[in-house]
Each structure stands twice: as C-alpha cells, then as structure tokens.
Amino acid sequence: MKRPLIILTGPTAVGKTKASIGLAKALNGEIISADSMQVYKYMDIGSAKIRPVEMQGVKHYLIDELEPDEEFHVVRFQQMAKEAMEEIYVKGKIPIVVGGTGFYIQALLYDIDFTESNEDNTYRQELEQLANEKGAEHLHDMLREVDPVSANTIHANNVKRVIRALEFFRQTGQKISEHNEKERVKESPYDFCYFVLNDDREKLYNRINLRIDQMLEEGLVGEVQSLKDKGYTRDMVSMQGLGYKEILDYLNGECTLEDAIYILKRDTRHFAKRQLTWFRRERDVIWVDKPSYNYDEDKILEAMLKSIRERTDISC
Numbered sequence: 561m562k563r564p565l566i567i568l569t570g571p572t573a574v575g576k577t578k579a580s581i582g583l584a585k586a587l588n589g590e591i592i593s594a595d596s597m598q599v600y601k602y603m604d605i606g607s608a609k610i611r612p613v614e615m616q617g618v619k620h621y622l623i624d625e626l627e628p629d630e631e632f633h634v635v636r637f638q639q640m641a642k643e644a645m646e647e648i649y650v651k652g653k654i655p656i657v658v659g660g661t662g663f664y665i666q667a668l669l670y671d672i673d674f675t676e677s678n679e680d681n682t683y684r685q686e687l688e689q690l691a692n693e694k695g696a697e698h699l700h701d702m703l704r705e706v707d708p709v710s711a712n713t714i715h716a717n718n719v720k721r722v723i724r725a726l727e728f729f730r731q732t733g734q735k736i737s738e739h740n741e742k743e744r745v746k747e748s749p750y751d752f753c754y755f756v757l758n759d760d761r762e763k764l765y766n767r768i769n770l771r772i773d774q775m776l777e778e779g780l781v782g783e784v785q786s787l788k789d790k791g792y793t794r795d796m797v798s799m800q801g802l803g804y805k806e807i808l809d810y811l812n813g814e815c816t817l818e819d820a821i822y823i824l825k826r827d828t829r830h831f832a833k834r835q836l837t838w839f840r841r842e843r844d845v846i847w848v849d850k851p852s853y854n855y856d857e858d859k860i861l862e863a864m865l866k867s868i869r870e871r872t873d874i875s876c
Contacts (some may be wrong), residue, residue, distance in 0.1 A: 563649060564874045565750035566656040567665055568864075569594070569839065570757035571832035573767040575850070577610050579757055580658040582861040584618040587654045587868070587876050592644045593622040594637070594659030594668070597801045600628050602790070605775050605783045606803030621647075628787060628798040633720075635674045637664045654874060662838040669752060672743040683730050687723045702726060709737035748844075751872045755864055756839045759850045768828050772821065775803065781817070784808055802828055846871075 566589065568580050584591055593599065597607035601624045610620065621644035626632055641657065641664075648655040657665060666672065691699050700716035703725055710725045728736040759767070784807040792799050794808055803824060810820040839845060846867050853859040865876050 562749060562751040563645075564654050564872065565645070565669070565748075565752040566654060566868065566874070567594075567669065567752065567754040568656060568658045568757065569660055569662065569665055569755070570848075571759075571764060571835040572660050572828060573608075573771045573832070574757050574759050574764060575767075576658055576660070576757055577614060578857065579860060579864075580656060581614070581616050581618055582857065583864060584656055585616070586861065586865055587656070587874065588652075589654035589656040590619045590648045590651070591621065592641050592648075592655055592657045593620060594641070594657050594661050594664045595622075596632060596637075596661050596664070597798070598623050598659075599626050599632050599637075599640075600624070600630075600798045601626065602628060602787060603783070603798060603801070603804070605778050605780045606801065606807070608771065608775070628790075628792045629796055631797050633797075634664055634667050637661075638667050638672075638674070641668050660835055662835060662842070665754075666842065669748050669750065669754065670743065670746045671749055672740070672746070684723060684727050687726055688719075691719050691723070696722070699723065699726070707735040707737055710735065713737070751874065752844075753864070753868045753871055753874075754842070754845045755848050755867070756842075756845050757848050757850065757860075758836070764832060765829050768832060769825050772803075772825050772828065776821065781807055781811070785811055802831060 566583060566587065568576055568583060570576050580591055583589060595607065597603055598609045599622050600607070603609070609623065622637070622640055625640070645655045657668065659665070667674070687699060696716045696719050699719060699722050700711060700714075703714070703722050704711035706729050707725055714721045714725060716722070725736045728734070728739065732739075758764075780803060784804055787799065787804070788808065788811055794800065794805060794812075799805060799808060806820045806824040806827070809815050810817050815823075846864075848860060848864060850860065853863065868874050868876050
C-alpha cells in the first residue's frame, strides 16, 4: 500500500507559505521544505524563510539545518527529506512537501536513483582542474560532444552539474540525460497529490518586486554583510543564492546598490519564469490558479482538499 504524500509548489513569491499552513492543519500534516536556501542558518531575509509565528504550530523540517559553508544538493535533499518523512509517518501524520525547487521535488516524488557507480574522484578532480585552466565553456563543449541533450539543459556556468554529467558518462558509458529520462517516467511509490499554485504573470512579477523591496527594508544588506563577516564567500553554494550573490557584489564594490537591486529583481523574475517552465513539463500536476478563485484562500484550500479526496486514499 502506497504511503501518502502531498506536494505544494509554484513560482517564488506566489504565496505557498500561507496555503501550506492551511493544508497542514486540514490534513493533520507536517511540512518539509523543498527550498535550496531555507535549509541554511543565518540566511533568513534573503531566502524569505518562514518565521516561527507564521508556522502556527505546524512542525517544519529542513529549515535552519545546515551551516552556510555546507553543500546542499539534490542527493542530500532526498536523503534528509526521506528521514523527515519517516518521522512524520511514525506520528501518523501526512508529509507535505512545500517549496519551489522542482528538481528536488521530482527526485523525492519518483525516488530517482542518483547512485554513482564508484567512488573514484580522480576524473572529477581532472575536470575541476580543466575548468580552472580553460574555463567553463571548454567543459561545456566537452559535454556537448558526448551528451548534447544535457548540454542544452545545463547552463555552461553550472560547472558542478556539467562535471557530474561528464563524470556519469565516464563511469557508466551512459548519457545522464537518458538515465534521468528513464528515472523520470518511473511510477511514484507514493499516494500523492502534486499542486502547483500560480498567479497572473504581471501580479506575480509585482509581488516579486515588492518582496525584494521588503527584504531590503528588513535588512537584507546587513544580513549579507554579517555572513561576509563570518567568512562566508561567493564560492560557497549558499552564497550563490538569489539575493546573496547580488548584494555580495555590491559589498565587494563590484556594483552600486541600485544596480544590485535591479539585477536581483530581474533575475528573480527570470527564475520564476524558469520554475513555471519546469512545472509545465511535470506529470500528474494539478494547477491551482489563484485568479480562478478570486484569491480567496478558503476556496483555494477547499479545491485542493477536493482533489485530494478524488485522487488519493488520504482522508480529509
């Protein structure tokens, strides 16, 4: 018998936090964050981290669990999220995965296998050295030769993922794009509902701009300065997050604050657009368009509960 799982995702700033609390209370659930930044301590403002008062007594997992100099990637998310799910199931409650990182959600929902064929890091080190000597584009060209599909989906600047794809090809003789496609069509081991909360693009972009203005008022620059003072640097995964790298550039004298804010707003809007593109490719998703419910939170919650009753064995 498949165990229950609810997913609530959508683009940044769409209003997932508030909707997730309503779901958790209605379902006797607990929330697992599928956010690549909220897992880090001290990174509260720039990650739009949920505040304790907003949790309304609902337990949250994968919030404030790592130091900013620790790496957080899809494999670690999968491992930590599964551990959290076990805790929730033992209590007789429903896990609700909430966040905007689509790849993490996909990995958990379909139990994608990221197992490496061996632990030899020699080739990875060679590739890292090549990237340092000849640049990211050179590595990306190497990937294009062996796996053009991956090269088209992985940006050249994402050196870690380019290296992972090249390493996978060397270790297995198989293209990582083909491996991922096979994993993607697997049946989920869960009895699930997968909701994508959405809004009109213009309203979403306005919310993004307003959210960033609010972050600045709440002290985003001071938060990034504090992280910098603690010794956290641009080459760390955490400090490459939206809101952190742009303000860090300003603090390092590489641009004005006005330019940093402009870039942050623009890149966050682009990020939201990419998120929506990802969710449109996913299977078995239920789109929840806020304008269709006149932005009425109660109606949105009732529509989600109705879908859960119709599609799963979860009682609500």
